[in-house]
Amino acid sequence: MTSTILEVKGLAKSFHGHPVLHDIDLNLQPGTTTAVVGSSGCGKTTLLRLIAGFETPDAGTITLAGRQVASPESAVTPHRRGVGYVAQDGALFPHLTVGQNIAYGLRGLSRSDVDASVGELLETVSLETSFASRRPHQLSGGQQQRVALARALARHPVLMLLDEPFSALDKGLRLDMQIEIKRLQRQLGLTAILVTHDQDEAMSVADRIAVMNHGRVEQFDTPIAVYDRPATLFVSGFIGTTNLLRGRALESANGATLVDLEAGATLTVSTDRAFAAGAAVMLSARPEQLRLHAEPAAGRWRVHRRLAVPLGPNTMHDLETRDGVTLKLVEPRLGPSVERTGDAWCGLRPDARPRLFDVATST
Numbered sequence: 001m002t003s004t005i006l007e008v009k010g011l012a013k014s015f016h017g018h019p020v021l022h023d024i025d026l027n028l029q030p031g032t033t034t035a036v037v038g039s040s041g042c043g044k045t046t047l048l049r050l051i052a053g054f055e056t057p058d059a060g061t062i063t064l065a066g067r068q069v070a071s072p073e074s075a076v077t078p079h080r081r082g083v084g085y086v087a088q089d090g091a092l093f094p095h096l097t098v099g100q101n102i103a104y105g106l107r108g109l110s111r112s113d114v115d116a117s118v119g120e121l122l123e124t125v126s127l128e129t130s131f132a133s134r135r136p137h138q139l140s141g142g143q144q145q146r147v148a149l150a151r152a153l154a155r156h157p158v159l160m161l162l163d164e165p166f167s168a169l170d171k172g173l174r175l176d177m178q179i180e181i182k183r184l185q186r187q188l189g190l191t192a193i194l195v196t197h198d199q200d201e202a203m204s205v206a207d208r209i210a211v212m213n214h215g216r217v218e219q220f221d222t223p224i225a226v227y228d229r230p231a232t233l234f235v236s237g238f239i240g241t242t243n244l245l246r247g248r249a250l251e252s253a254n255g256a257t258l259v260d261l262e263a264g265a266t267l268t269v270s271t272d273r274a275f276a277a278g279a280a281v282m283l284s285a286r287p288e289q290l291r292l293h294a295e296p297a298a299g300r301w302r303v304h305r306r307l308a309v310p311l312g313p314n315t316m317h318d319l320e321t322r323d324g325v326t327l328k329l330v331e332p333r334l335g336p337s338v339e340r341t342g343d344a345w346c347g348l349r350p351d352a353r354p355r356l357f358d359v360a361t362s363t
Contacts, residue, residue: 289354
């Protein structure tokens with residue numbers, strides 16, 4: 001059995017002379033879920049359509065379960081790739097029953113075997129077998145997406161492609177379907193790619209996340225790595241919430257850089273590269289990496305506390321620096337009151353590992 005289900009190498013695609021994808025490389029391991037995230041128009045759906053076989057690449061190759069299925073010169077037709085596809089709206093056939101929709105993917109079976117398979121698939125996606133006689137318009141949005149999943153599973157695909165399948169559902173139903181996808185992945189050993197605009201969905205469902213920007217993958221890593229160690233300034237701002245502070249690098253040595261922040265502090269930041277003295281840099285610090293203090297000290301800068309909002313066991317502080325930058329700081333809520341305003345001092349927590357980016361080369 002191959003150790004790689006999907007290998008995408010150097011994939012590129014243009015429409016009407018406009019580049020949409022640039023040199024995409026991805027490698028998916030069996031039984032994993034990969035989330036593809038990025039701003040609207042960054043190429044997420046185009047990437048999925050190329051893997052499914054609905055589009056042909058201008059450059060690069062797609063290899064599925066050890067077989068090359070796409071290149072500029074040749075392509076395997078979609079129905080021969082062993083790929084299941086679930087669209088945003090489910091794309092169920094309205095004139096067919098639920099059972100007939102699911103059976104659409106079953107070929108060469110007797111009527112009794114089809115009926116048995118439909119019943120098993122309905123149970124797999126947590127629907128009663130009685131749903132087989134209903135029409136799609138008689139189902140809720142979440143039920144329709146479960147049927148769409150069952151139809152895609154009917155052909156035992158080696159890879160499932162999910163193109164924002166939960167975006168039309170309300171928050172509660174989205175959470176139910178996220179849990180369902182995770183359950184099915186573990187139960188059936190599914191390998192899946194989930195395109196989503198919901199960062200929380202990506203972080204909770206996926207084993208790895210591909211963050212796209214302007215047709216390129218800027219980082220492909222685990223959710224924790226993408227959050228804790230964003231590779232680019234774009235990734236740091238797109239995944240989760242971050243605070244950005246401008247400054248100048250004073251010196252870099254031995255995996256650390258001394259930074260003079262425009263907010264009014266000089267501090268040392270651990271870095272995995274050296275920065276030239278005088279280089280314009282951007283410090284990216286998550287809200288939980290900052291701490292408020294009553295007194296000034298080295299490495300702290302003055303802030304004005306504009307607002308404090310309780311978030312369950314935590315408090316979110318809305319702060320402003322002397323140079324007009326707005327910061328978000330999260331700390332444990334101590335006591336019933338969080339209404340603190342006025343001036344204070346802000347600094348990094350001792351265990352914080354913020355990221356430093358060169359402004360000149362960041363996107």
